[in-house]
Amino acid sequence: MKLCVAICTRERPKMLRACLASVCAQSVPDWVQAEIVVVENHDRETSRHVAEEVAAETGWAIHYVLEPELGIPFARDRCGTFAENAGFDRVLYIDDDEIAHAGWLETMVEATRALPAEVHYGRVLYTWPPETPSWMVPEQVNKRPSGTVLTKAEGHNTLVETKVFRAREAGGFGLHFDGSMRFTGGSDTDFFTRVHDAGGRIVWIPDALVEELVPVNRTTLRWQLNRTFRVAGNISRLHEKRAGKRKAALRSLLKGLGRIVGGTVLFLPAAASFAVSPEGGRRRAFKAAKQIASGLGSLAYLAGHQQQPYAKVDGG
Template identity: 35%
Template sequence: MQKIRIGIMVCTAQRPKMLENCLHSLITQKILPEWHVEICVVENDSEPRSRETVDAVSAGTSIPIHYTQEATRGIPYARNKTLRESLERGYHWIALIDDDEIALYNWLKTHMEAVDQFSAHVSYGAVQKNFEKQPPDWWYPEIPNHHPAGHSLPRASTNNVLFSARLISPPADLRFNPAYLYGYEDLDFFEAAYARKFKIVWTPGAIVEEEVPASRVEPTRLLNWSKSSSAAHVQVSILRKGYLRSALKFSIKGMRRLLGGAIGSAFFLVLAKFGSKKAVYRHYKSRMRLARGLGNLQGVLQKPYRYYQVIDGQ
């Protein structure tokens, strides 16, 4: 009887210590006898900075760990390299996890049970964030997903997901769109899968823990994320609805946010100097609005801020 071939794919860039922790969590997964599991690390860099880390972990496990590089920088390029590797190695199921995450012991088993139990093509798992430093109170709160296991979803992201090779094989042939260099490439991929009637289910028991370094929750970094996210949404609209329609919509929205955010941030900054905590809160909320407005306009000009060029962690 042919074993089920499962590929666990990890994209990484200049974070060998985080990658090492991630790989150790993967080689200790519960593996069933009817599975053949392999791990593939795709380093998104022209230099093999993590090769030694991969070799060291590989020497201590019977699970095959493959290493390859994608020299063209950008998350969609690295993700597409994982898809090419998956097809070449004949995986039936592909799991994606980020290099700054640690999979709990039954992570893979829970994903595989979910696709079997719910006759699904995609299983999307939960992410528990471990903050080195807590985000400021003006930032978006972490809102847990309380849906039950098997709840149908219209999309997923790539930080904790298992999906059938049918998504990337003919006739579907889905790929990550390299136009999305600033975010949203994973949501776009799974939205396209959902549109093609592939079933995506929520699997809260398939848990990964994400290590969030303090640098990622510094105010400037958070504001830059807001800017980049807003630019990415403009990019999505341009690709799906056309440039003129999108440019008109987001130029108006961007200018409105820009004006309101600039006035609000300046006004509340003055009040904050008198020691008002509420004014500090409103000042940063206004700066977030300003950042989103700048992101909208940069998206319209098609020159968005490249948030992911800065690497947090090590």
Template identity: 30%
Template sequence: MTGNRERRPVIIDIAVCTYRRVELDQTLLSLAVLTVPAGTLVRIIVADNDVTPSARDRVEAMRSAVPFEIAYVHCPASNISIARNACLDHATGDFVAFIDDDETASEDWLSELLVMADTTGADAVLGPVRAVYPNIAPGWMRRGDFHSTSPVWVSGDIRTGYTCNALLRRNAPSLAGRRFDLALGRSGGEDTEFFTHMHKAGGRIAFAKDALVYEPVPNGRATLAWLTKRRFRMGQTHGRILLETSAGPGRWTAIALAAAKSGYCFAAAALFAALPVQRHRYGLRGIMHAGVVSGLFGVREIEQYGNLEKAPQ
């Protein structure tokens, strides 16, 4: 009888894009102890974005410590969009979960993402990324928590996202055939564009506040210079996306608005000169809006990854 048939298991591919990071071991070990709901099967896809398959031996050495199947994919080179697309191309499950190769997942990470997906029926679910600062990080940076990641709501709606903690429903119409832009694979912003266009195609994005992952902040990123460059690039990406739908007078209106916001934020930063957290928060926001102006003028995003992020294996 039909009613006696066993329910088909839910299959989840966990995608980990990697590029010369020794922290990959800790990422995989954190996935090894995930709480997996009954009736759920997990597979891990590791996409190695190096020119040579430098992560292959590391993955092979970790297989005995991880209770899930690990699919290793070599997808050169030095372009994160290539790696993300390789994960999507090799995924066969009902869902694809993305986590970065320098992050560690909380035990309930996957369960919390799945619960929110089931509860809301959303096409994508985002979780928070909590930054873990080194001792050399300035006090204002730790107090203001400038590196942690959470979604931004606009009129109660999440309109874009990120891949450092996300779950995608593979059969959602808004995700059919969707891939990450190769032109943005070295600058960053490819995930912002991906989720923005998914949302414009009717995809809904939800947030699972308890689906937590942790990300250590390297010394090289615990600087105002790195934050400045990142915020400007984020603004460039947003400006370029606005440019797609802003033509003629609409473009100049958007430029004037972004310039006004930038000026306001810089003025507020000066006003709060004696308060480092507020000063830097307004200053960085002003830099982001300046990046929006740059993007609206058609300036391509600065390259922040690839060669700049290289580290020895």
């Protein structure tokens, strides 16, 4: 296998260096030829020196490519098209704010032999800052066995066969990340949903682990609820792309109202349990608030509201 490990970055050289170090420390099977591409989503080479220094230190072949069109879907798409045009068989995505665990790369590529698929989706663990309220930190339990067939995936920790990007007339799927979602989030879920719809197989590989450090600014109640609100709206837009605006609108109305009612009802036992266990009460109240925020996000879609949270670099 000719493998391209792909890292998208933008003005985050310290994170990029740590990510690259974790990738270069991976064990690579004899039957795999692995190289790295760093795609800088910028019109200036702010991180070329990092790629060149790590390449010199480790001996890895590291390509550095600029993608001046701002937005994560453009950067991820450049990774895929670079790998396909350069003759790589697969592209393995990892975000620049993630650290690969030992055995990550080997686990992913070995999965292609045991579980043939166009996409292999690994697991992401989250490390929360120590000041994070304990009631906000979710349990990180893997609930799906290895090899579970999925209908979608996300863009981090994902191994993708490059034929997905290849033109249809050349035997590929001819698929690309949607640039209209450049700052909204959700372009990765949209892309892999379309891979599934095109007949691509997506399988879950929970032992291929990467770890992401959650930035401090994401540990506030406001940020968490706003993210839940935004994700609900993005999901509604994905349904619109697949089923049309009318069906998406009906679904959003029913889901939105149902979640608001359900979240409101959940507040009652949360308030009651607070007297017995303040920690448990806060956790239940947080869950209820997120359910209401999700419902409001679905209804906001009906009003045409859409946020652009990724217009600025986060966590750099």
